[in-house]
Amino acid sequence: MSEKKPIASPALFKQISDWFMTLPHCQVLGFKFGDAHYGCMTVCLPFKDELIGNPATRVIHGGVVTSLVDSTSAGAIYTMLTELEAIATLDLRLDYLRPAKPDFPIYCTAECYKLTKQIAFTRATAYQDDINDPVAYSVGTFMRNSVREVPS
């Protein structure tokens, strides 16, 4: 991306990103807001022992990366919206490219590269010190204007 476009509605995005960071599961994992511009958001996840997936190697569990990618990808969509709406993850695919180094934060930069009336298409990179040497790469799709489903 050559030029960073401003967030569509900074007030709406702030409301949403503040809310995201206070969500119980985002707090328990320890998400920290990083950066955002139109179509793009970065979230930081500091290392902590509770997130370890393999005690022998102290590598963070892949499931933690799934949470980070899901939240950041959803956040990237809100940089493009001007009105509040609910969105729901339809699917998410993650490729785990290398184990994360213990004791260092993981960053996730997500991009919404296509927004249609009903669907948002996202891609995200999880990395540590170099975005060109990622820990994981992900693509996802989200449903816009999702409403609460009444289980039948």
Next chain:
Amino acid sequence: MSPPITDFASLSIAVDAVPYAKLLGIQSREENGQPLFFLPFQAHNIGNTILPALHGGVIGGFLENAAILHVMWASEVQSVPKIIDFSIDYLRTGRPEVLYGQCEIIRQGKRVANVLMTAWQDDCSKPVAVARAHFLLA
């Protein structure tokens, strides 16, 4: 290396040895000779306070843990399988209730296993999510 999972009791011990599995609160038991994983509801697994709903990452992380442990149980390997890729389809909102998960090894070769996972709540014919993953075994 971790102790081999040879029975359902050692499966529970293995679950407790994974810090992230403990953080989520994952438990396991036997059901028809297969491991059944379950996640009792905990407030800190909420990802949407308005609905309210479980965080999508919690459902994904729960299934990913279940798949790793299922592979370890099925193959009695000592090393923790390494995840290559993971793909999840979210089918229903995860309500603030217990979540169940079961896995099926679709194909296991010498180096790679392909695992299918299903998560549901009160009715196993109405899954909350389905996922598939590849694991590197050695």
